[in-house]
Amino acid sequence: MILDILVILAMLTGLLFFVATTVGIIRFPDFYSRVHAAGKGDTLSTTLFLGGAILFLLRDFGTDTLLTAGKLLLIVFYIFIASPTATHAIIDAGYEFRVPYWTRSKKDNSTKGDEESMDNGFYPEDLKG
Amino acid sequence: MNLEPFFIAMAVAILFLMLCNLYRVVAGPTVIDRMLGMNVIGTKTTVLIVLIGVIDGRVDLFIDITLAYALLNFITTIAAARFYQRLAQPAPRDPRESLVAPSAGPEVEEVDTPAAVADSVRKETP
Amino acid sequence: MTWDASLLWQFDILVLLMMVICAVTALALEGLLSSAIVTGVYSFLICLMWTHMMAVDVAFTEAAVGAAISTVIFLGTAQYISRWIKKDRPGEQGIKQLTIVIAVICAVMMLNATRDLPDWADPASPASKHLSPEYIEQAYHETATPNVVTAVLADYRSYDTMFEAVVVFAAALVVMVLLRRTSHKHRKVLHLRPKREGRDTVLRGAAQSIIPVMQIFALYVLCHGHYSPGGGFQGGVIFGASFILLALCYNLKFSMNRFREHAVLWCCAGGVLLYAGIGAACLGLGWNFLGYAALADLLGVSEKMARSHGILAVEVGVGITVMAVMVSLYYDLASGGDLEDGL
Numbered sequence: 001m002i003l004d005i006l007v008i009l010a011m012l013t014g015l016l017f018f019v020a021t022t023v024g025i026i027r028f029p030d031f032y033s034r035v036h037a038a039g040k041g042d043t044l045s046t047t048l049f050l051g052g053a054i055l056f057l058l059r060d061f062g063t064d065t066l067l068t069a070g071k072l073l074l075i076v077f078y079i080f081i082a083s084p085t086a087t088h089a090i091i092d093a094g095y096e097f098r099v100p101y102w103t104r105s106k107k108d109n110s111t112k113g114d115e116e117s118m119d120n121g122f123y124p125e126d127l128k129g
Numbered sequence: 130m131n132l133e134p135f136f137i138a139m140a141v142a143i144l145f146l147m148l149c150n151l152y153r154v155v156a157g158p159t160v161i162d163r164m165l166g167m168n169v170i171g172t173k174t175t176v177l178i179v180l181i182g183v184i185d186g187r188v189d190l191f192i193d194i195t196l197a198y199a200l201l202n203f204i205t206t207i208a209a210a211r212f213y214q215r216l217a218q219p220a221p222r223d224p225r226e227s228l229v230a231p232s233a234g235p236e237v238e239e240v241d242t243p244a245a246v247a248d249s250v251r252k253e254t255p
Numbered sequence: 256m257t258w259d260a261s262l263l264w265q266f267d268i269l270v271l272l273m274m275v276i277c278a279v280t281a282l283a284l285e286g287l288l289s290s291a292i293v294t295g296v297y298s299f300l301i302c303l304m305w306t307h308m309m310a311v312d313v314a315f316t317e318a319a320v321g322a323a324i325s326t327v328i329f330l331g332t333a334q335y336i337s338r339w340i341k342k343d344r345p346g347e348q349g350i351k352q353l354t355i356v357i358a359v360i361c362a363v364m365m366l367n368a369t370r371d372l373p374d375w376a377d378p379a380s381p382a383s384k385h386l387s388p389e390y391i392e393q394a395y396h397e398t399a400t401p402n403v404v405t406a407v408l409a410d411y412r413s414y415d416t417m418f419e420a421v422v423v424f425a426a427a428l429v430v431m432v433l434l435r436r437t438s439h440k441h442r443k444v445l446h447l448r449p450k451r452e453g454r455d456t457v458l459r460g461a462a463q464s465i466i467p468v469m470q471i472f473a474l475y476v477l478c479h480g481h482y483s484p485g486g487g488f489q490g491g492v493i494f495g496a497s498f499i500l501l502a503l504c505y506n507l508k509f510s511m512n513r514f515r516e517h518a519v520l521w522c523c524a525g526g527v528l529l530y531a532g533i534g535a536a537c538l539g540l541g542w543n544f545l546g547y548a549a550l551a552d553l554l555g556v557s558e559k560m561a562r563s564h565g566i567l568a569v570e571v572g573v574g575i576t577v578m579a580v581m582v583s584l585y586y587d588l589a590s591g592g593d594l595e596d597g598l
Contacts, residue, residue, distance in 0.1 A: 001130065004130045004132060007132065008132070008135060011135075011136075011139055015139065015142055015143070018143065018146055018173070019146065021169065022146045022149045022150055025150060025153050025165070025166070025169065026149060026150075026152060026153060031159065031161060031162060031165075034153070034162065034165060035165060038165050038168065038169050042168075042169050042172050042173075043172075046172050046173070046175070046176055049139075049176045049179075049180075050176065050179060053179050053180070053183055053188070056132070056183055057183075057188060064189060067189075068188050068189045068192055071192045071196070072179070072188075072192065072195075074196070075175070075192075075195055075196050075199060078196070078199060078200075078465070078468075079172070079175070079199055081461055081464060081465065082199065082200075082203040082461060082465060083168075083172060083203075085203070085207075085457055085458060085461040086168055086202075086203055086206040086207060086210075087168070088457045088458070089206065089207045089210040089211070089455075089458060090161060090164055090165055090168065090206065090210050092210065092214075092455070093161060093164075093210040093211070093213045093214045094159075094161045096214055097161070097213065097214070099159060099161065137263060137265075140263070140266060141263075141265045141266065141269070144265075144266065144269040144270065144273075145269065147269075147273065148269060148272065148273055151273055151276060151277070151296070154277075154280070154292070154293060154296055155276065155280045155293075160286065160288050160289050160292065163289055163292045163293065164292055166296070167292055167295055167296050167299075170296055170299055170300075171299050171322075174299050174300075174302070174303050177303060178303065178306050181306060181307055189483075190311060190483070190484065191306065191311065193315070193476060193479075193483055193484060193485055194306065194311055194314060194315045194318065194484060196472060197315060197318060197319060197472075197476070197489065197493060198302070198318045198322075200465075200469055200472075200493065200496070201318055201319060201322055201323035201493075201496060202299070202322070202323075203465075203500075204323050204327075204496050204499060204500050204503070205295055205322060205323050205326050205327070207458070207500070207503050207504070208323075208326070208327045208330060208499070208503055209292060209295075209326070209330060211503050212288075212327075212330040212331065212333075212334070213288070215334065216288065216333075216334060
């Protein structure tokens with residue numbers, strides 16, 4: 001019973017972090033801030049979801065469920081290492097390519113969408129491909 | 130306690146949020162925003178595969194494919210970022226001082242033109 | 256458990272909607288790099304769809320080949336092409352319209368032909384009445400392999416798998432013929448490469464911890480294909496992808512020092528030779544080509560176990576070939592053929 005409560009709690013927290021990630025990816029004005037939202041929130045929400053799945057597997061305690069739970073723990077550990085590394089690679093590529101920073105100036109703080117600001121000269125030509 | 134409707138609701142919720150992330154893949158103003166969206170979609174798909182296994186009660190069938198998927202998602206993201214760095218190098222950039230990120234300094238790799246090689250030689254000699 | 260409720264309609268609708276959006280976007284985007292990335296997202300989503308339909312081996316192969324290797328190959332090819340789709344030159348508009356007309360005619364003909372196919376999941380179709388029940392009932396008794404997909408792929412339909420391995424081998428050869436050039440030529444295909452001495456500490460650390468585990472996992476997938484979804488092809492792709500990851504996180508030279516080009520080519524050919532060699536050995540011992548029961552006297556086991564061992568041996572052959580082909584394709588595409596400098 002208490003294991004069920006823990007599973008529900010873990011998955012709901014994971015979902016909450018994933019909602020935060022999605023809102024961040026859609027709404028943040030700049031590439032660099034979106035990478036922050038995606039890298040951190042994504043990893044944590046995946047860890048919580050898979051942790052909930054591990055707890056759910058441990059309800060019926062047997063040797064094969066223990067083996068499967070062990071493999072899931074390996075996956076959690078792997079995602080904990082690999083997902084921030086991928087985020088680092090993305091932001092390294094963006095930094096070396098000199099993706100422009102968002103500044104709170106009159107030119108950028110308009111209510112237009114991304115496409116219009118793309119043609120305003122905010123992004124250099126070769127970034128858009 | 131039957132947790133199956135809960136897991137189904139979770140899976141549908143994650144899918145709906147993945148649809149919202151797809152907006153960033155479709156409408157990302159730069160290529161690298163699309164790579165970011167691809168990474169998030171890939172990571173969430175591994176969670177969805179485990180959830181499908183949990184709903185059907187056969188997680189041991191799906192566990193190998195979950196690990197393989199996570200590995201390949203990682204490789205795809207790193208390959209895309211590295212290829213993008215390669216493609217970025219020879220393109221001349223438009224100097225807009227207030228908007229362009231500051232130059233990375235002397236740690237950025239020099240392009241292998243004769244002028245750049247001569248420059249680096251000149252910099253090294255005291 | 257509830258096998259009837261395994262196809263959730265909400266799941267299907269959302270995934271299909273995302274796939275349609277991805278497909279339309281990949282066509283509508285202007286840059287080649289963006290289209291390649293959106294195609295990668297499409298591959299991820301269709302892998303999810305197949306997992307939902309319980310076709311786990313197919314999903315495994317799609318994840319391995321479509322999502323990772325195809326995207327890397329598209330990106331590697333995009334460096335040779337101008338990144339923008341140019342505006343139409345005069346005279347091209349007519350060719351485009353002719354192409355669209357031909358494509359529409361072919362699509363109409365094929366849609367007309369689908370009227371003769373049996374209904375979806377019809378239990379009275381020829382495949383469901385004669386072939387599938389026989390495989391499902393007889394596979395374990397005849398080949399001692401619990402995974403029916405591996406038994407069908409490597410025993411009942413082993414000719415197809417052998418020619419798959421040959422086709423993959425031919426692809427590596429063709430890419431080599433097209434791209435490979437020695438360093439004596441002055442004209443390089445790719446100019447202005449960045450110097451990469453593998454300076455990135457984070458990527459190096461991650462590669463050091465992940466790559467050995469990945470290779471052991473690849474061998475596990477290969478050998479465990481008898482009992483769980485997997486097999487030779489998927490294991491080989493993951494093994495090859497580990498070398499690609501090594502080349503990405505360090506240097507191409509670093510990876511090439513560990514898996515040289517001539518070793519790659521030996522492995523490419525050696526896997527196909529192993530597969531065809533087993534078939535020829537069975538032929539030589541008096542049975543059919545690739546009839547593994549011929550190896551029963553050679554190995555000293557029963558016919559069932561001989562078939563199981565034969566399946567394992569050909570899976571190893573396919574795995575070796577696929578691994579070497581992925582590595583060879585990456586070497587040729589990432590460096591523009593001269594294998595000197597790369598990503």
